Amino acid sequence: MSERRGDEWQHASPRRFAEMARELFSHDSTGELLQRIVSMAVESVEGCEEAGLLMIDRRKRLCETPAATSDLVRASDRAQCEYNEGPCLDAAREEQVFLIGDMAAETRWPRYRPRALELGIGSMLGFDLYTYEGRFGALDLYSRSPRAFGDRARELGWVFASHAAVAIAGARREATLREGYATRQEIGEAIGIIMERRRVAGEAAFEILRTESMHTNTKLRDVARKITLTGEIPCR
The missing domain is CATH 1.10.10 (Arc Repressor Mutant, subunit A)
Structure with a gap:
């Protein structure tokens, strides 16, 4: 992404967000849409180097990664699902947002944290995917540097999480129909x-x-x- 476009996103107007919505929902398949959401999160959110979507089933046990920008994201999700703990799982199951400023100083998730450090994760920011139909996953943003995410990153992250939630809920309704x-x-x-x-x-x-x-x-x-x-x- 060019520096100019990054500046546009940092000072994005409601019209720019509307353009983003049209671009996202121009994709025919849900898989393409979700992959575009995580790609645009990396392009648009300051400090974000990788992004992924972690999905859970209705019993909040089994999980999968339908869209990710790198193997780092998928490895992080696999570790959390294997250990049954981690920030992305917490966001998907119960919380609205999480922020890890410095993974090296983190005291939660004692089994997941060492694996995250091995993967080179410095900080993370995540949002639950929620609609009136329920909570079914999380959008997770990664950086290899500590303290990478500021207030603007939270605002933009919510936008992408909202679009992802609506897209997934719509795909599920269509499949049911x-x-x-x-x-x-x-x-x-x-x-x-x-x-x-x-x-x-x-x-x-x-x-x-x-x-x-x-x-x-x-x-x-x-x-x-x-x-x-x-x-x-x-x-x-």
Whole structure:
């Protein structure tokens, strides 16, 4: 990133943030969008040398890194997930923001801290990814130098974290809608096959599906998929 663009971000106006939003959401895939978010964080936040997104599952146990600017970020996330402790996990699970001014002087996370120092991490800044649907991850900024992040870095970091949260929540909703549509389509196809083969009405065909699902302890969609793939209709 050029020095000129960096100056623009340090004195960014609401219009500049709107331009950033349009640029981010011009990407077709969620993966590309998230990767662009972490890249822009490095380009735009003073003191930030690397950035990554750490995601957790709904039980707040399993974690993954869907976007990162370097292997340092991924190694840091792996260590935190392995030790089940660390600043990024804390941000993802319960806190809104964390700041580590000097990793060498840090007293928290006794198992993670030595690994962070081995990786050359001097300071970190992180934000939870939160929408009304819940908290599901963190945006984490890294520097190899201590005391790298100031107040402006916090302000810009929140902007990127907010965009990442909205993008991920939107992708999850879209995936749920697609799955629901596919389920309805498969069930409809299976009902059509049963109606034709058994010479029954739609309600009776659906009842055959439902009964097979209950007796075999199988999801209705899976029963329907088997019928559409094999043409075999349960005898119940």
